[in-house]
Amino acid sequence: MPQFVRKNGFWGVRVNWVEHLNKKTVYRRKYKQGFKTKREASMWANKFLAKANSGELVEQKIPTFPDYFMQWARIYRFTHITEVTKNRYIVTASHLESYFGSKPLNKITRSNYQEFLNEYSKDHAPSSVNKTKGLIKSCLDSAVADGLIRVNFSLGSQATGNKKKKLVVIYPNVEQIENILNLALERRKPYYPSFYIIITAILTGMRLAEICGLTWDRIDVENRTFKIDRAYNHLATDKEHIFKTLKNESSYRTIRVSHNLISVLSELKVNGSNLVFAEKNNPYKVPYSNGVKHPLKKIIKDLDYNLGDFHFHSLRHCHVALLHHDGIDWYSISKRLGHENLTTTLKTYAYLVEEDKIKSDDLIETQLDNFLTIGEKIGETSKKHKIK
CATH class of the missing domain: 1.10.150.130 (Tyrosine recombinase, N-terminal domain)
Incomplete structure (x- = not known):
């Protein structure tokens, strides 16, 4: 209840309220004077207590x-x-x-x-x-x-x-990509799955976590497909959490692969794990990050290629370059990569799209020249047969 005091012809009022801060009960009080009438003092007290009881007066600690x-x-x-x-x-x-x-x-x-x-x-x-x-x-x-x-x-x-x-990546041409692939094939050994991961990246365009999360039951030998519906969690501390969800909804996909790739990967079954790329003595451990980065860097170095900041994800670009070289359309490439839309693909591989534009411009120019030549021949023929 407010307590009113009259002094020197003016009214004052004292109010009390309770605040609960961090599970602690704190009792507060406030005194205000200078009101001409008791009614003014009472109105102020009622408004003030309404704010206090609603928590508006609690000072909020501002974090850093x-x-x-x-x-x-x-x-x-x-x-x-x-x-x-x-x-x-x-x-x-x-x-x-x-x-x-x-x-x-x-x-x-x-x-x-x-x-x-x-x-x-x-x-x-x-x-x-x-x-x-x-x-x-x-x-x-x-x-x-x-x-x-x-x-x-x-x-x-x-x-x-x-x-x-800015880190600059110099993407290899088709011949260089084939040389990288061939050297990885030469160096592959079942007890060292890293080179198999590199081979798979070049021939499928899958992301590293998608490749590492591949299990034998996701490989359809008869139809030559990989079902991509989970990724490898390299931070997992137990086998129950070695898989995680994919990057986005469009990443869930099934892709066609070559019989030769399936044949090469079948060599890894000797390691005795359901995980295709598991290490020989650890059925739930797959080479990741540095485990594939160093072998890839060694291949690039031994081939004496200057590719700037070329890294594992660049192999995804290599796969796209191979498909593009063979005339595969961009929509099919986008679906194969698991992109959300075609715009993402065209933006990511703009340098290859620009190559298409240059080729198209050259073709258009050639065709227009042909039309012009045909037009000239038609004109000459018309003159010969012109009726006088």
């Missing part, structure tokens, strides 16, 4: 930028992304921690954030900067919705990244 970023990531992102993608969020949080430290989120200005981007851009490639900006913008949109900040201070920020940090 990196703390809120990780809290947001765990709640809204980690439930449906891969471990590799999770690591990107963790790395971003570490950069925020290094720059902003314990500064509360609501104390950061647009200028502060722009200065952070300027520093970050010095040592990171444009693609990395754009990805980081995207993650932070989504996080700050959530902070606005949570009432922690009034506006998203990342809006209007500018950062291009350091183009010198």
Whole structure:
């Protein structure tokens, strides 16, 4: 109940209320004076207590930028992304921690954030900067919705990244791809599955996790198909969790493969595991990341190819190059790769699409020249038979 006091011709009022903070009960009180009438004091007290009882007066502790970023990531992102993608969020949080430290989120200005981007851009490639900006913008949109900040201070920020940090991949031509494949075939040994993984990547275009998650029951020998419906979880600590879901819905697919590839892979059955590419002495362990990166680098080095930052995922490009060379249409290639749509495929392999455009332009030019020649011949014939 409010307690009223009249002093020097004015009214004052004292109110008491209870707050519950982190499972603790805290008793609060407030006194306000200067009201001309008791009724004014009573009206103020009633409004104040209404806010207090609804929790509006509880002071909200504003988290630091990196703390809120990780809290947001765990709640809204980690439930449906891969471990590799999770690591990107963790790395971003570490950069925020290094720059902003314990500064509360609501104390950061647009200028502060722009200065952070300027520093970050010095040592990171444009693609990395754009990805980081995207993650932070989504996080700050959530902070606005949570009432922690009034506006998203990342809006209007500018950062291009350091183009010198951009890793350039030089994709091999068809002859070089065939040489990489042949050397992998020569070096394959059943007790060392890494070369079989490289061979499979070139001949199927499958992602590394998709290849490593392949089991014998997913290989249809009679119809020569691979059923791709799960991926290998290289971070699993027990056999019950060695599989994970695929990247997206369109990644679930069945692809045709050659009889020769199935024949080569059948050599791995001597390792005695349901996992096609399992190591000989560990039926649930498959070579991953460095386990395939180093053998691939050795092949490239021994062939004396300068392919820049060529890595395992580049073998997916090699597969596309082989299909494209043999005249396979882009829609079929897109479906085989498990892309969400044709636009993704055309954007990813734009350099090959440009080759198509050049060939088409040359063909169009040739055809138009033929039409012009035909037109000239028709004109000459018309003159000969012209009626005088």
